[in-house]
Amino acid sequence: MKKFSRRDFVASLPPLALMSCYLEKADLILYNADILTVNPNQPSAEAIAISGDKIIGVGSNDDIMNLSSAYTKKINVGGKIITPGFIDAHSHPAGAGRSHLRNVDCDLRSIEEIKNAIFERSKKTPKGEWISGFKYDDTKTKEKRYINNIDLDEVSPDHPVIITHRGGHTAYVNSLALKIAGIDEKTPDPKGGNIERDPETGNLNGRLLETATYLVEKFIPNKFTRADYQAGVKLISNMLSRSGITSVTDAGTSVKSLQSFEDSYNSGELKTRVYCMIRDYAFDEVNDSGKKTGYGDEWVKIGALKLVCDGSISERTARLSEPYIGRPDYYGIIINNEDEIFEQAIKAHLNDWQIAVHANGDVGIDITLKVFERLQKEKKRIDPRFRIEHCTIINKSLVQRIKELEVIPNPFSTYVYFHGEKMKEYGKERLENMFAVKSFLDAGVPVTQTSDYPPGPFEPMMAIQSSVTRTDYTGEVWGPSQKISVEEALKVATINGAYASYEENIKGSLEIGKLADLVILGQDPRKIDPMKIIDIPIERTMVGGKWSYES
Numbered sequence: 001m002k003k004f005s006r007r008d009f010v011a012s013l014p015p016l017a018l019m020s021c022y023l024e025k026a027d028l029i030l031y032n033a034d035i036l037t038v039n040p041n042q043p044s045a046e047a048i049a050i051s052g053d054k055i056i057g058v059g060s061n062d063d064i065m066n067l068s069s070a071y072t073k074k075i076n077v078g079g080k081i082i083t084p085g086f087i088d089a090h091s092h093p094a095g096a097g098r099s100h101l102r103n104v105d106c107d108l109r110s111i112e113e114i115k116n117a118i119f120e121r122s123k124k125t126p127k128g129e130w131i132s133g134f135k136y137d138d139t140k141t142k143e144k145r146y147i148n149n150i151d152l153d154e155v156s157p158d159h160p161v162i163i164t165h166r167g168g169h170t171a172y173v174n175s176l177a178l179k180i181a182g183i184d185e186k187t188p189d190p191k192g193g194n195i196e197r198d199p200e201t202g203n204l205n206g207r208l209l210e211t212a213t214y215l216v217e218k219f220i221p222n223k224f225t226r227a228d229y230q231a232g233v234k235l236i237s238n239m240l241s242r243s244g245i246t247s248v249t250d251a252g253t254s255v256k257s258l259q260s261f262e263d264s265y266n267s268g269e270l271k272t273r274v275y276c277m278i279r280d281y282a283f284d285e286v287n288d289s290g291k292k293t294g295y296g297d298e299w300v301k302i303g304a305l306k307l308v309c310d311g312s313i314s315e316r317t318a319r320l321s322e323p324y325i326g327r328p329d330y331y332g333i334i335i336n337n338e339d340e341i342f343e344q345a346i347k348a349h350l351n352d353w354q355i356a357v358h359a360n361g362d363v364g365i366d367i368t369l370k371v372f373e374r375l376q377k378e379k380k381r382i383d384p385r386f387r388i389e390h391c392t393i394i395n396k397s398l399v400q401r402i403k404e405l406e407v408i409p410n411p412f413s414t415y416v417y418f419h420g421e422k423m424k425e426y427g428k429e430r431l432e433n434m435f436a437v438k439s440f441l442d443a444g445v446p447v448t449q450t451s452d453y454p455p456g457p458f459e460p461m462m463a464i465q466s467s468v469t470r471t472d473y474t475g476e477v478w479g480p481s482q483k484i485s486v487e488e489a490l491k492v493a494t495i496n497g498a499y500a501s502y503e504e505n506i507k508g509s510l511e512i513g514k515l516a517d518l519v520i521l522g523q524d525p526r527k528i529d530p531m532k533i534i535d536i537p538i539e540r541t542m543v544g545g546k547w548s549y550e551s
């Protein structure tokens with residue numbers, strides 16, 4: 001992080017000096033564009049002028065050309081759409097970057113293919129060393145069952161293997177991994193987790209849910225060097241940039257990951273601004289070093305403290321008030337109860353940190369709101385911007401409490417489209433109250449766009465299509481009452497994301513004085529078949545006045 005940024009400098013100037021900044025000539029002008037500014041006072045424009053990393057003019061071609069000098073570069077955009085850069089308000093870029101660097105990508109369509117991939121990796125890995133896989137998705141493999149320890153033993157008896165689900169809340173391990181972790185049939189379930197057994201034989205099947213995954217994960221040595229951490233950030237930052245993302249929230253940052261974002265920024269590799277939500281286990285170290293929410297600059301900034309209440313949507317462990325479809329006795333998992341979350345949150349609250357709690361099911365959301373209500377009783381803060389990460393299954397009274405506490409919900413934006421085959425476990429009726437962007441917007445609640453990548457794909461065009469059509473990749477519709485317009489989706493994907501990180505005054509819309517973060521789209525999402533929004537090409541992405549991606 002820079003010690004003293006240009007923004008701090010500009011902010012420290014008296015108002016008159018600030019005015020003169022706006023009279024400076026443009027370095028770059030984009031003209032002949034169809035600009036969707038997401039600024040309600042000037043929704044559309046033809047041209048935009050940029051100086052340094054800021055926008056200095058938005059308006060008609062003629063007006064903006066007045067800001068040009070002999071040194072101004074001018075680009076004719078040819079009538080194409082320009083929007084603000086997309087803000088992914090909840091993702092896991094640091095971890096995902098490292099996984100892409102080193103782990104076996106198990107985003108495959110059969111257990112056989114996954115076994116082959118693990119087998120190939122085992123041939124190149126010294127015996128006894130761990131093999132890790134990621135992005136496994138049980139409902140997307142053709143066998144329609146979970147991968148188990150027997151499958152993995154067949155292809156890798158001499159290497160401990162762990163494959164995490166793309167949802168990140170369950171893991172699938174082989175017998176050697178269980179042995180190393182000292183887990184056998186008699187091992188009791190840990191609090192907030194489950195070591196799964198075959199219902200008929202009682203034998204372990206290698207599936208570990210929620211906190212039970214830590215029983216194995218703690219034995220895996222972290223072999224990533226500081227340079228590896230940085231390389232992971234570089235890799236993912238390029239991937240995000242290609243999809244039009246200019247800002248991302250890392251929803252669970254460790255001290256090493258925070259360092260990796262700073263390293264990447266300092267070496268000029270970072271192409272995406274990052275808001276770092278610090279995980280509970282890293283909180284004391286960060287807080288005691290004097291940092292808290294808002295510390296940093298517009299490239300790498302400390303965000304909320306990130307806590308967890310219940311399970312996952314994609315792995316069907318979210319805690320629901322009504323059982324899962326087809327499993328009348330199963331309601332999902334609470335990982336931390338109200339008192340536990342309160343205890344984890346109170347120090348941060350008293351130190352003026354933003355607080356974000358992962359809560360998916362309506363039971364988890366209710367518990368989280370109770371915690372926020374108690375925190376505000378303990379110390380009434382103005383504008384704490386509490387966040388509920390995912391906030392998936394809601395009802396009228398939850399929305400009312402969310403509004404009263406001014407909580408920011410951050411629901412999954414690509415799940416309806418991408419995880420459609422899982423939705424039958426929630427049911428059509430419940431889907432009318434899931435990923436409830438429309439309900440939040442109608443209530444005036446600043447809901448954001450999020451991927452949670454790896455759990456959901458991060459491409460903003462998929463997110464917009466998913467929110468606008470509520471239709472999955474097979475054509476099935478889930479919760480049509482929650483459909484929103486393209487214009488609404490754009491707002492959710494930009495200015496609302498900026499609000500969630502206290503940055504609505506510096507980004508999230510295209511207006512004078514804001515950061516020049518923008519995207520040029522190949523087609524107009526308002527004018528094409530909504531089922532083809534996903535195919536709209538991202539032609540260019542700009543962050544802070546510099547192209548971070550050019551097709």
Ligand SMILES: [Zn+2]
Nearest residue numbers: 090091251452
């Ligand atoms: Zn997450």
